[in-house]
Amino acid sequence: DAARISAAFPLSGVMEAFEELSTFLKSRRRMELRLDTFCEACSLVSVLFGCLGLAFKFAEIEYVAKVHDLMEASKRYATLYNILDLDIANERVKTQGSHTRNLRRVRQGLDLIRAIFEQFLSSDDYSLKDAATAAYTQVCAPYHTWAVRTAVYAGMYTLPSRDQLLLKLNETDQTAGKKMRRYINAATPVIEYIDKLYTSRNISLDW
Numbered sequence: 001d002a003a004r005i006s007a008a009f010p011l012s013g014v015m016e017a018f019e020e021l022s023t024f025l026k027s028r029r030r031m032e033l034r035l036d037t038f039c040e041a042c043s044l045v046s047v048l049f050g051c052l053g054l055a056f057k058f059a060e061i062e063y064v065a066k067v068h069d070l071m072e073a074s075k076r077y078a079t080l081y082n083i084l085d086l087d088i089a090n091e092r093v094k095t096q097g098s099h100t101r102n103l104r105r106v107r108q109g110l111d112l113i114r115a116i117f118e119q120f121l122s123s124d125d126y127s128l129k130d131a132a133t134a135a136y137t138q139v140c141a142p143y144h145t146w147a148v149r150t151a152v153y154a155g156m157y158t159l160p161s162r163d164q165l166l167l168k169l170n171e172t173d174q175t176a177g178k179k180m181r182r183y184i185n186a187a188t189p190v191i192e193y194i195d196k197l198y199t200s201r202n203i204s205l206d207w
């Protein structure tokens with residue numbers, strides 16, 4: 001079943017979950033993405049953290065906490081739109097801990113993975129450290145505090161090598177490459193959908 005495949009092949013679980021989301025987004029007839037469906041896909045990403053080592057435990061705790069908050073919210077609010085509207089009404093869109101802010105952070109995490117995969121695919125002998133550093137600088141660093149950025153850049157030196165990562169993912173360069181490409185193609189429309197939620201409510205994306 002899905003949980004077993006995801007445990008044995010972490011990349012497959014993540015990639016398939018986002019392909020389902022993007023297929024839904026393409027096919028929907030005015031239907032909005034459900035928050036619980038979105039959270040289930042996002043929670044699969046946690047498996048990837050297990051491949052990064054202890055230095056990224058903090059990132060994992062942060063990410064999991066944010067997905068968990070959204071998961072809890074999904075018991076009361078059906079769609080991603082609903083939580084934005086709620087936070088807009090209560091004037092806490094950018095307030096730390098608000099659902100809308102946590103969604104923004106989770107979205108940045110999904111984009112970070114996309115960027116890491118892009119970097120990873122751009123060259124055969126690119127180390128994970130260099131791929132992750134370039135991706136982080138591009139996607140997340142502009143929005144993180146100095147302290148967090150410093151910790152993340154220091155942690156990059158502890159990342160496994162490219163080959164160690166592939167081993168932990170239970171993939172070869174070739175199989176991983178295909179799945180990363182599919183994740184990139186699937187996650188991109190999901191990320192764009194989330195961005196549109198914000199811009200359609202006149203919320204900027206520079207935070």
Ligand code: 1PZ
Nearest residue numbers: 048049059062063096101105109112113116132144148152
């Ligand atoms: C296989 C690829 C390896 C790549 C490793 C790259 C890891 C980057 C780690 C980023 C660490 C972010 C740590 C903390 C960030 C916090 O400042 C913010 C604060 O949010 P606030 O509460 O102020 O609203 N938290 C976040 O942004 C949520 C966590 C994002 C972490 C996403 C990582 C996803 C990538 C994982 C790849 C497995």
